[in-house]
Amino acid sequence: MNRAIYRFLSLASCVLVISLSALAQDTTKRNDRPPEQASPTPQHTEEKKQPVDATRYTYEFNQPNFVVSHILIEHDALGRGNVTFVQRTETPIVEPIEISSAAGGRIFGLWTDLRFLDSNENYQAAKNFAHLGTYKIGMNDGKRKRTAEFNWSDNKTAWALAAEYRRVADQAIWIFDVKLAREMQPLNTPQLLTELESYLTRNELSDPLQLVPLLNELKTDYHIPLIARNHAARILKKIEK
Structure with a gap:
């Protein structure tokens, strides 16, 4: 009787050990399997790029008898560019400029009001004041280009635009002069x-x-x-x- 019970318990123990061993191996196999990675969600990485405004603007002043006899301002749609001027000598001086947002707002607003590239208006007034200098304003958007010349204008917008550019030039030339004076x-x-x-x-x-x-x-x-x-x-x- 005791021997039969002993055999039964031994057999039950063996079955339990075998079951636990199989379970451990199955768990190990499942743990060794690399985790499945979810398919990445496609991302829209391309940003909508705003078109670059390639429009170029120019302002020019000429009066050979003035101390500053020639001024040329060239800038882009951000107000960045150069001013070239001839002062006392025939050697052109080129200085970088960056029109401020306040001044740029006025200048670009005047260009818009003129509808410059869509117009062929002659801004020259009937009166001639060539002795005070000649102005040229120009715009080039890469497709169309136009330049207008006048020495006096009854068009208040064109005249105001020339005045704004003259302020830009006078300020830039003064900065150049005072920096030179500090050094020399x-x-x-x-x-x-x-x-x-x-x-x-x-x-x-x-x-x-x-x-x-x-x-x-x-x-x-x-x-x-x-x-x-x-x-x-x-x-x-x-x-x-």
Whole structure:
């Protein structure tokens, strides 16, 4: 009797061991199997690119008898470009410019109002003021190109556009002159700051706020006369009001 029970228990133990062993092997096999990766969801990586505005704008002024006898401004649709001018000598000076957003808003607004490329209007007034200089404004969008020339205009929009570009030029030329004076002729800086205040009073600067960093430098530049440093500080206060 006892021997039979012992055999039964031994057999049951063997069956249990075999079952557990098989279960462990099955689990191991399933664990060794690399996990299935879900198919990646296709992503739309291509962004819709905005077309680049390749339009180029130009402004030109000529008067051989003036101190600044020739000015040429060329810029893109972002207001970035160059100003070329001839001053006292026949050697052209080229300086980079970046029209501020405030000035750019006015300038591009005037171009839009003119509908320049869609128009063939002659902006020259009946009166001739060639002795004051000749202006040329131009636009090229890559498909169409037009230039208009006048020395006086009854078209208020065209005349305002020429005035805006003149402000850009005057500001850029003043910056060039004062930087040159700081390096080569510091005694000229008082006169240049008087000139700047005159521009500011007559509203003949493109964007006075663009001059703030330079004026901050001038008011603490001990290479220039004290009167110039103090003048720079006063102009700065006027601009920052």
